[in-house]
Amino acid sequence: MKKLNIGLFGFGVVGEGIYKVLEEKPQLNAVIKKIVIKDPNKPRNAPQDLFSSNPDDILEDDDINVVVELISDADAAYTIIKKSFGKQKHVVSANKKLIADHHQELLELQHANNVSFLYEAxxxxxxxxxxxxxxxxxxxxxxxxxxIVNGTTNYILTKMANENQSYQDALSSAQESGFAEADPTADVEGFDAASKISIVTLHAFGKKIKAEEVIRKGITSLQVEDFKYAQEKGATIKLIAKSQIDIKTGEITSTVLPTFxxxxxxxxxxxNEYNGVxxxxxxxxxxxxxxxxxxxxxxxxxxxxxxxxLKYDYKYAIRKYENTQSGVFNQSGKIRVYIGFKQADDTVFKILDEVEERYQSKDYNHIIGIIDIEKLKNKDIIENDNLSIIAFE
Amino acid sequence: MKKLNIGLFGFGVVGEGIYKVLEEKPQLNAVIKKIVIKDPNKPRNAPQDLFSSNPDDILEDDDINVVVELISDADAAYTIIKKSFGKQKHVVSANKKLIADHHQELLELQHANNVSFLYEAxxxxxxxxxxxxxxxxxxxxxxxxxxIVNGTTNYILTKMANENQSYQDALSSAQESGFAEADPTADVEGFDAASKISIVTLHAFGKKIKAEEVIRKGITSLQVEDFKYAQEKGATIKLIAKSQIDIKTGEITSTVLPTFxxxxxxxxxxxNEYNGVxxxxxxxxxxxxxxxxxxxxxxxxxxxxxxxxLKYDYKYAIRKYENTQSGVFNQSGKIRVYIGFKQADDTVFKILDEVEERYQSKDYNHIIGIIDIEKLKNKDIIENDNLSIIAFE
Incomplete structure (x- = not known):
């Protein structure tokens, strides 16, 4: 069994967790040889001589055969990963945005350099x-x-569903519990989920959709009334990331949408913070x-x-990945949606191709019907904060 | 990508399903070259010249590099698998009883012959x-x-829980729907689940427990009253197969027990017929x-x-499998159980080490308490059809 000498970039909670486990489990036959962090003076729960602020202490050390990249700065991480490949080091990363953005390039680079690039986390x-x-x-x-691939939004949606909280209250509570960041945009607007479904789609269907091409609506415009409607129908609302293929046409639909x-x-x-796929x-x-x-x-x-x-040279084979990695995405098809809103303007009723139900009351209204998937690319619709757009399963 | 020429033993529903898929999906690059069945005269949904009743038509054909074994006769299957290994053929099997019974021997034989033995099914x-x-x-x-690793018992237990059916009625309904066999013993007495947890335990902990050493109680003595009790407690009853390790002692407890x-x-x-692990x-x-x-x-x-x-030479590595494959199983520890019964005899109250609750009524009684795991090896207790023994999670 190959001995792994690890160079770790970043020593946040995850990095420290890994350090601890590898210390406690010598049978894993993997040791952390060097940890590169930004601030070398911050006190850390590991021996001081492990730390450095110079990336070359890892990159130029031929003894280190594995780089574990756990930093939040996507640009810096990108540079580190590319350099690591160039030095014939395997890379493990948890950086979904970076991977979604440079997926194909990084896969090709690992291949060219005959190393592994793994990113289950x-x-x-x-x-x-x-x-x-x-x-x-x-x-x-x-x-x-x-x-459900995003724990922050799922935590917020669970609070909204079970405790009838407003979005703002549920967000605050998620922030207090450490389940949402101070700037929650990446999570609550669905960007994080879009990156993840982009990564998943390549492994599922061998085709790459860019994160920004995923049809995406976050959870920020959901109202208490939407959950009330869900409850009446024996349902709840979840932020569902989904990629599905039309076997006949090869067309793939990739969406991140609040869904009943x-x-x-x-x-x-x-x-709560759980995920399920x-x-x-x-x-x-x-x-x-x-x-x-x-x-x-x-x-x-x-x-x-x-x-x-990595100890047995594992590598993603991506057996479905062909020479033509681009697929046909989100071009046709219709889905059934619910649109909730407080005040109707002229445009609302024009969104749906076919209206099945209309509900009006003093406080809140909704319409249900069929919408062309193409329309959900229209930012005026999808980014309109006055509209709760919720897909049906 | 390696081309696979498959020799298939057995052509029941599963075998026919595989034949169909491989016919419809040439991209899988695997063809069935010969199918050996018992009765060559029975009409089949595949070209007649594929069939033979002579095992050597597969075993002696050097073109065939994969044997898929799907017959019910465990002894015949055992012979076929060993001969296939000897002819350097990979083997795929779904035969849990056979695998549980000869697990180590077959793993060693595949290794000695440098072939793969896979049995996810x-x-x-x-x-x-x-x-x-x-x-x-x-x-x-x-x-x-x-x-939950046995669909038949789960189907029966679901019926009992949701429709207040007796065990006998639920069994009949399972048999009518094709979810239970005419002789359901292997399923309802937990033998099938014991074989499966035996296979799982080797892959989970690298240690082999024989199926007959798994502490096992089936579902045949469960009563409507037991489900009533479960319901009152916001629970249901499932047949749970479980192996857990005591990290400190290395001792493994392997059980198949009705469980709240x-x-x-x-x-x-x-x-219903679903499984979940x-x-x-x-x-x-x-x-x-x-x-x-x-x-x-x-x-x-x-x-x-x-x-x-098999196309990329996959093989179970069983990385935890050491030279000392035998573990320490089911030797100590206590679990909390419920024992339901219609009529108390002297022995019932002596089973538990510590009685926590007693409930008596005209029709049905139960006691709840702590039992030493060793006692559950006692056949007088575990095979007593008058006792519903149900573990707490």
Whole structure:
């Protein structure tokens, strides 16, 4: 079994978790040789001589064969990963935005340099979604991958559903509990989920959709009344990231949308900071993977499993990845949506191609009907904070 | 990508499913070259010249590099697998009893002959439990694997819970719907689940427990009153197969027992013929895998994923499997149980080490308390049909 000498970039909660586990489990045969951090003077829970603020202390050390990249600055991380590949070092990363943005380039670079690039922790923390798509659902029979991939929004939505809290109150409570950041934009606007479904889509269908091309609506405009409606229908509202393929046309629809989920469905049980992903294949019916999506130990666990896999030279094969990596995305198809709003303006009723239901009251209104997927690319509709747009499953 | 020429033993629903998929998906690059069946004269949904009743037509054909074994006769299957290894053929099997009974021998034989032996379909159909234990949870941080691994009993228990049916009525209904066999013993007495948890335990902890050493109680003595009690407590009853390790002592407890499961728990959502497995690790909290546990397509799906994996020479590494494969099993520890019974005899009250609750009524009684795990090896207790023994989670 190969001995791994690790260079760690970043020593936040996840980095410290990994350091601790590797210290306590010598049988994993992996040691952290150097940790590069920004501020070398900050007190740390590890021996001082492990730390440095000079990236070359890792990059130029030929003894170090694995780089674990856990810093938040995506640009710096990008440079580090590229340099690491150039020095024939394997890389483990949890940086979903960076990966979604440079996915193909990084995969090609790892290949060219004959090293491994693993990033299970970038999607759903400890839930082994990428590994399952890679290793188990690697034949051509997959229909969709769909689920809750962002713990922050799921925590907020759970509060809104169970405690009738407003979005603002639920956000504050998430921030107090450490489940939402001071600037929650990336999470609550669905950018984080879009990055994740972009990464997942490449592993599921071998095609790359850019995160910004995912049809995306966040949770910021959801109202208490929307949850009341959901409740009446025996449902709740979840932020669902989904990629599905039309087997006949090869067209893929990738969306991140607030979605009504029946309380009888497994996915409705995914509450608080948990994540859960459904994998639908022509053969196996639906598979469901569930676990903690974020946090110190779940993320550390995924990183450790990747580290562990490097010991036997594991590499994502991405067997479905063809020479033509671009797919046909979000071009046709219709979905059924609910649109909630306080005050109707002229445009609201023009959004839907076909109106099935209208509900009006003093305080709140909604319409339900069919919308062309193309229309959901229109920023005037999707970024209109006065509209709660919620898809039906 | 290696071309696979498959020799198929058995052409029941699963075999036919695999044949169909491979016919329809030439991109899988695997063809069935010969199918050996018992009765060559029975009409089949495949070209007649594919069939033979002579095993040597597969075993002696050097062109065939993969044997897929899907016959019910465990002894015949055992011979076929050993001969296939001897002819340097990879083997895919779904035969849990056979695998549980000869697990170590077959693993050693595949190794000696430098071929692969894959059997994902043997546990939980399409749910990739073995692959996840092998590939993702392959470090030493696992605490337990626990779940619903038998679709027949889960179908019956779901009927009993949701429709207040007696065991006999629910069994009949399962038999009518094709979810239980005419002789349901292997399923309802927990033998099937014991084989599966035996296979899982080797992949989870690297130690082999024989199926007959798993502490096992089936569902045949469960009464309507037991479900009434569960309901009052916001719970239901599931047949849970579980292996857990005491990290300090290395001792493993492997059980198959009817168990009260709170309706708030994810596992309680696993109904009818579905299977669901929880994987608990020190780091990642709990992971949950869920899907169809049996049936034509789910089983075919798992077999196909194994076939697919053979194209890149995949092999279970069983990284935790040491030279000393035998573990310390079921030797100490206490669990909390409920014992329901219609008529008390002298022995009932002597079973528990510590009685916490007693309930008596005209029709039905129960006691709740702590029992030494050792006592559950006593056949007089565990096979007493007058006692409903149900563990608490």
């Amino acid at each position: 970038s999607v759903c923390g400890s839930v082994p979604i990428i590994r399952n798509l890679e290793e188990y659902f690697d034949n051509d029979l997959l229909n969709y991958v769909s689920g 989920v029946s309380l009888h469905k497994t996915i409705a049980l995914v509450n 459904l994998i639908g294949s022509s053969l196996a019916d639906e598979q469901f993977l569930y676990g903690k999506g974020a946090g110190r130990f779940p993320t550390a666990s995924a990183v450790l499993s990747d580290i562990s896999a | 043997s546990v939980c159909g399409s749910v990739p439990i073995i692959r996840n234990l092998e590939e993702y949870f392959d470090n030493d941080l696992l605490n337990y694997v626990s779940g 499961v709170s309706l708030h728990k994810t596992i309680a959502l696993v109904n 929880l994987i608990g690790s020190s780091l990642a909290d709990e992971q949950f895998l869920y899907g169809k546990g049996a049936g034509r397509f789910p089983t075919a799906s798992a077999v196909l994923s194994d076939i697919s994996a």
